[in-house]
Amino acid sequence: MKIAVLGAGYVGLVSGACFADFGHEVTCVDTDPAKIESLRAGRIPIFEPGLDDIVERNVKSDQLRFTSDTAAAVAGVDVVFIAVGTPSRRGDGRADLTYVYAAAEDIARAVSGFTVIVTKSTVPVGTGDAVERIIRDAVPEADVAVVSNPEFLREGAAIEDFKRPDRIVIGLEDERARAVMAEVYRPLFVNQAPVMFTRRRTAELIKYAANAFLATKITFINEMADLCEAVGANVQEVARGIGLDNRIGSKFLHAGPGFGGSCFPKDTRALLETAREAGTPSQIVEAVIAVNEGRRRRMADKVVRACGGSVAGKTIAVLGLTFKPNTDDMRESPAIDIVGALQDAGAHIRAHDPEGMEQAARVLEDVEFTSGPYACATGADAVVLVTEWNAYRALDLGRLKEAMAIPIFVDLRNVYRRSEVERHGFTYADVGRGG
Incomplete structure (x- = not known):
């Protein structure tokens, strides 16, 4: 054709x-x-x-x-x-x-x-x-x-x-x-x-409904991660335990810094407006948007706490800038808000991303971009893993520690095991793995 x-x-x-x-x-x-x-x-x-x-x-x-x-x-x-x-x-x-x-x-x-x-x-x-x-x-x-x-x-x-x-x-x-x-x-x-x-209108709504539902799953497990931290539970095990239920499924139940990208933020907002115009406001979608927008700044607060309560004058190494791996897309990436909040708190940001640095340079100011994860960590007071690229999944933790001024590792994607990182002498913070 x-x-x-x-x-x-x-x-x-x-x-x-x-x-x-x-x-x-x-x-x-x-x-x-x-x-x-x-x-x-x-x-x-x-x-x-x-x-x-x-x-x-x-x-x-x-x-x-x-x-x-x-x-x-x-x-x-x-x-x-x-x-x-x-x-x-x-x-x-x-x-x-x-x-x-x-x-x-x-x-x-x-x-x-x-x-x-x-x-x-x-x-x-x-x-x-x-x-x-x-x-x-x-x-x-x-x-x-x-x-x-x-x-x-x-x-x-x-x-x-x-x-x-x-x-x-x-x-x-x-x-x-x-x-x-x-x-x-x-x-x-x-x-x-x-x-x-x-029918045509049904097909149009299917797309928005699908993205809103997936965004809701992400937001739900992120709220469960906060609860896990407070009560001493492990969000990864909670996610597996509920995901084994075929009615729920395991996808999109990975706790982290919130959703971003070109689809979920835009489509949830558009669906919310469509529902309001139709006179059937969607309180669930409205809550999802609000919770997700607030979560990114709270991830910056997690970094500040890991650094003893202040990042003023400190160098923070950020690994991963795109909203997800295997793309150079920076649209509504959580890294944008996290970097901005850390800069507002007085930190100097050094960053690396395997594919996204050219796009990141267009939306992030006063960031020092580096050639690789170890160059990024050199002299840093903390490393923050924001996007779970494969390139960051098997870092040489000994080499990483030697490069840093202070060995603090904040893992916003729960890529590493606490025992493994702490064995190399790091102070380690993750998301929702309190027990």
């Missing part, structure tokens, strides 16, 4: 590359000419394991193309995916649909023949209705079917998630789109990926 993908950001680029790898003819469109030239030259603007190989392979075979010309890309294709950004609006938390609506207007002027328009971006309930209205107002004779097909990609594992998904959700109002979307995803049928056809 011939497919156009509007937006060559994270979702658009991964989706377009994977569709091309399935054998479809794909053209990715982006309004940034510099990004298009970089992609044509084989330079990938994001870090996602395996993505560069797939892009290179499919560009060479001419299955995947990049352009800034929306009209040329859309004309004559079978399916157009809208995969542009939907950032939170300042002030009210609603999803900013400016780029989605602009894409709809561009599509309306370019489509020819029956075309399925698919919203891949994460959008509030009713956006598909608005997209269809925009297209029909612009070109009343346009023969289109507007579909919702939310993405469920984890950064750092996006290729695997796309090719072996838990489910594929397709929301439609025009039954003609069913056969087209089935053909788009036909290569996944061999893996028996569950395909769920539903």
